[in-house]
Amino acid sequence: MSAAPAWLHIVGIGEDGLAGLTPAARAVVEAAEIIVGGDRHHTLSDAVTAERIAWPSPFDALIDRLRAYRGRRVVVLATGDPLWFSVGARIGRAIPPAEIAYHPQLSAFQLAAARMGWSMADLETLTVHGRPVHQMIAFIQPDARLLILTTGAETPAQIARFLSERGFGQSRMTVLANMGGPDEARFDGTARDWDHDVPAFNTLAVDCVAAPDAALLPRVPGLADDLFVSDGTMTKREVRTATLAKLMPMRGALLWDIGTGSGSVAIEWMRAARSARAIGIESRADRRAMAAENALALGAPRLDLREGEVPEALEGLPAPDAVFIGGGLSEAVFDAARAALRPLGRLVANAVTLESEALLIDLHARHGGDLVKLSVARAEPVGPYRGWRPSMPVTQYALVKR
Structure with a gap:
């Protein structure tokens, strides 16, 4: 006896909207009775007629809301890969995996690595989106490359300050925004001279450069x-x-x-x-x-x-x-x-x-x-x-x- 098909689809969507989806993922979105997502996600998929639900507040209420829709055709829209620092992982911990189908899109990390020409295997992927920005400090190392999902327009300047205070002011920083869309933008600079006004939704690339007097803070235990x-x-x-x-x-x-x-x-x-x-x-x-x-x-x-x-x-x-x-x-x-x-x-x-x-x-x-x-x-x-x-x-x- 075959298992029942998934009723909940979590679809990653990029700046190119429906046009960037695979045919199978686009068909799922177009057939949805209910679409859940943020304002940006709804705008990117506004050609589809369905009941529209915004992210609830508090966010934890989302799980009970989704469970109430069981038996209907439900789509949750997320940015990029829903299982990479995204809502898909949170939903997957609360709803049985057999009831969910994931449709990943290129993640912000993959797009940013491609823009920078960096190997994904040789860098750290971090998020401070909705989390304390200070947690990235543990990853400031000589010659490290970091890709960071930020929490707003002010985050790159905060991280520039953390770098400068620890002797990494020469580190090269690049903010990438609206990747894959018509309004894609890029901002380059160094930590010590960072003064760009950037869009609130952005991804930060940091190429760490240590000065001779830089603080050495390895993640191996034994800090001074x-x-x-x-x-x-x-x-x-x-x-x-x-x-x-x-x-x-x-x-x-x-x-x-x-x-x-x-x-x-x-x-x-x-x-x-x-x-x-x-x-x-x-x-x-x-x-x-x-x-x-x-x-x-x-x-x-x-x-x-x-x-x-x-x-x-x-x-x-x-x-x-x-x-x-x-x-x-x-x-x-x-x-x-x-x-x-x-x-x-x-x-x-x-x-x-x-x-x-x-x-x-x-x-x-x-x-x-x-x-x-x-x-x-x-x-x-x-x-x-x-x-x-x-x-x-x-x-x-x-x-x-x-």
Whole structure:
């Protein structure tokens, strides 16, 4: 018995409107009873007679609206490829895939890469459309090429400022608008001299060029300590690197950072993997403020900071893929965190006091895992010479929930 045909069609459309669609996609649009989309999409398809529905507000109401149309011929119009930073992915998470047919068009990324002569395999594709613009900061690297779906006419100037502040003012920037249509436009310049007024709907191409004094902010964990605003109580660079190696950042994974302090571990977790998320639990308001400042400056604006004392503050949080206990360590906190971890979840706890170390030794004896002591010494002046000045050793306990 064959499956019923899809009742919901999600069609990508470009600046050339119906003329740019494949014959099959055009037939679907022309046969629609209901067409859902933004004003621009309706204008591009105005030759078709159908009931017209605008994007609802709030946008999440779209799913219930679509479900109410089940059994009718429904088309959702999206720009370019509906499954590439677009509405198709959101709908596909809520409505069974068998009920949906996708009809992709060339995406803005593909068009922009063609205009720039860039290989799609050698660049980063990002969106800040409806999202914090600061998140692109994590991708500013020497010689990187970025294609960015922007959030409005002001976005290129904001990104130009981010580049200039970090020593990438010589980076070449190109704004492309209305690609594939009769009003296609292009604006070129450098970050430090950017002064163009551009259309609100645009795609930005950035060819990153680093000055000799540019800030080096790799996405591999281990950012310099002085890049973080801190009161001194933070997980230092070498220990932070070892900590994140055992937390294992992965795409879309969620971290609980207990006793987040300046946010260094949570921020590096989010920078290390696309779409990685983090909740930082910190009882002190001054430290939450520092963590928020660091998150904006280093490209992790979605760090979710929560006030509270542990373990009570952990109740009701979404289940984590990893937990870091950098402060507030106790057996009750460990038990609550371990119980909440998803299968294959990772837990790492660091300790510097003898009392906390004793607890980690006991936990290791009872639950297994890895127990190591990390010692770091730095070369510093000793009179006219240099010598090693050791930092306080850190005892680190790590386990994987199986």
